[in-house]
Amino acid sequence: AQSVTQLDSQVPVFEEAPVELRCNYSSSVSVYLFWYVQYPNQGLQLLLKYLSGSTLVKGINGFEAEFNKSQTSFHLRKPSVHISDTAEYFCAVSWRNEKLTFGTGTRLTIIP
Amino acid sequence: EAGVTQSPTHLIKTRGQQATLRCSPISGHTSVYWYQQALGLGLQFLLWYDEGEERNRGNFPPRFSGRQFPNYSSELNVNALELEDSALYLCASSLFLTGTGASNQPQHFGDGTRLSIL
Structure with missing residues (x-):
């Protein structure tokens, strides 16, 4: 079975600085990878997804992620964060007909 | 296009009672999933329904159950409520x-x- 590890439970970043949220997965087969964002008191919203093809995936709100098969990683990046990016970010993996497996989440705090 | 709707927004119960939570999927979607998000425990998978059938179930006791109706809406039922069931339930x-x-x-x-x- 696949699993997802988000190494950082909390990441504080100054406004307009770049950020990288790390995600590693374990699976011996090809996987589908997703990043979701959860704003306070809301459900999760899809940021971006990797199904196949180009390893650099662009999502909403200026986020992007790079799929690295050799390192089994799917790190999320943004070159310049804004106060409105304060939220919890979840990495998730699935494959074939399996259910989606979520990481434990990373809480991104933007410091003015 | 209407999004996924859940009701009620808040539900207060006492220990031992039963709770019913409802979910209406996006039009055209046949798969419905339930998750529990308890403080400090992340997002825990509960149930997955598709075309009225249970496709997968997370590691939860049998007092957590659900069903999917012909219109693809779904209910999550939690019997014999315990204090640790306090959480945000996401569909x-x-x-x-x-x-x-x-x-x-x-x-x-x-x-x-x-x-x-x-």
Whole structure:
């Protein structure tokens, strides 16, 4: 079975600085990878997804992620964060007909 | 297009009672998922329904159950409520495609039902 590890439970970043949220997965087969964002008191919203093809995936709100098969990683990046990016970010993996497996989440705090 | 809707928004119960949570998926989505998000425990998978059938179940006791109706809406029932059942319960829906299933389909989430056990 696949699993997802988000190494950082909390990441504080100054406004307009770049950020990288790390995600590693374990699976011996090809996987589908997703990043979701959860704003306070809301459900999760899809940021971006990797199904196949180009390893650099662009999502909403200026986020992007790079799929690295050799390192089994799917790190999320943004070159310049804004106060409105304060939220919890979840990495998730699935494959074939399996259910989606979520990481434990990373809480991104933007410091003015 | 209407998103995933969940009701009620908040639900307060006491220990031993039963709770029913409801979810309406996005039109055209046949798969419905339930998750529990308790403080400090992340997002825990509860149940996955598609076309009225239970496709997968997370590691939860049998007092957590659900069903999916012919219109693809779903109910989550929690019997004999315990204090640790206090959490945000999230419902999500997705397409289920012939041949590829739902695993490569993004899930769309509702805003959840916050269940508080007193």
